[in-house]
Amino acid sequence: MTDTAPNRIERRSAQRFEVLLPVAVRYNGQVIPGFTQNLSGRGMFFYAEAAIPEGVAVEITFSMPSEVTLGESMPVRCRGRVLRAAPPQAGQGNGIAVQLESYEYLPADECLPVSHAVRVAMPGAEATRPVSR
Secondary structure (H helix, E strand, O other): OOOOOOOOOOOOOOOOEEOOOEEEEEEOOEEEEEEEEEEOOOEEEEEEOOOOOOOOEEEEEEEEOHHHHOOOOEEEEEEEEEEEEEOOOOOOOEEEEEEEEEEEEOOOOOOOOHHHOOOOOOOOOOOOEEOOO
């Protein structure tokens, strides 16, 4: 039996982590709640309650977990551009892939506002681990 699928070249150069974190996404003057599926130093994929078009600039605030910082969890503000947007699938929000252009660590008191946090309960979601693809 032969495999007819073309070989795919992995273009990612930064380690990617599967991690479920609440995020607040600023876009077009509004804050949209969501949660991450995975993140790396160069990008992230998250689900949001509203659609965000490809090509637009966004600002994303969340708490970077200690498994990634190798220290304490830290609030972070990232700026980036939407590379890909997918419509909602069964039980999920709009899937958004963002290429990060910059990020800054914030003072501890500038955490994600509770009103924008999303609580998601998924079995095994509390584990943060690198993704090997």
